[in-house]
Amino acid sequence: MTELSLLSIRKQLQEAGFKLTPQREATVSVLLEKEKEHLSAEEIFLLLRKKHPDIGLATVYRTLEILTDLNITYKVVFEDGLSRYDLRRTSNEHFHHHLLCIECGNIEEIHEDLLGDVEKDVESRYHFIVKDHRLTFHGICRDCQKKLRLPQKNE
Known part of the structure; x- marks a missing residue:
């Protein structure tokens, strides 16, 4: 499916x-x-x-x-x-990640699994089988950066 x-x-x-x-x-x-x-x-x-x-x-x-x-x-x-x-x-095998804007509360999704290497490291170092993970990045979205006149990265 x-x-x-x-x-x-x-x-x-x-x-x-x-x-x-x-x-x-x-x-x-x-x-x-x-x-x-x-x-x-x-x-x-x-x-x-x-x-x-x-x-x-x-x-x-x-x-x-x-x-x-x-x-x-x-x-x-x-x-x-x-x-x-x-x-x-x-x-996706795992839950997707989120970008949470601390200014406006907007939530965006990241659907790529960004933690594959971290999971492997956790499994080998701690002998812990990872079944899933959740990650939320807290920051300021592009629109709020513009409103606040903050310098924007990668532009």
Whole structure:
């Protein structure tokens, strides 16, 4: 499976013994549509309520918990302490990295695995099998650099 889609998620749920109920399908659809936005459960709930007023917040939380347990989504907690949900890209073995702007709060994703050599070093030096890792760079995005008139690198 190379591309994440509603069909591939339905298959993963079925293989784990879950059905893709209308409520779960609606939740997954929001995650797919807003893939780059790092939404919290509450934000997903508010988006769902526009089209599906009968869906409750508890249902959204349960769906996200199932998706996270099945490694379809990742739960990510940034500095603000709010849990956000990211879809796992099947083309990557590991979770992707983030660039978090400390000025505006914008979050960008890095999909390359930047820590392959570090993982190998940890495994050989500490006899520790690395299954995954998470990395967030905190800094100032290009737009905020311009607004703050900071010298920009590589330009």
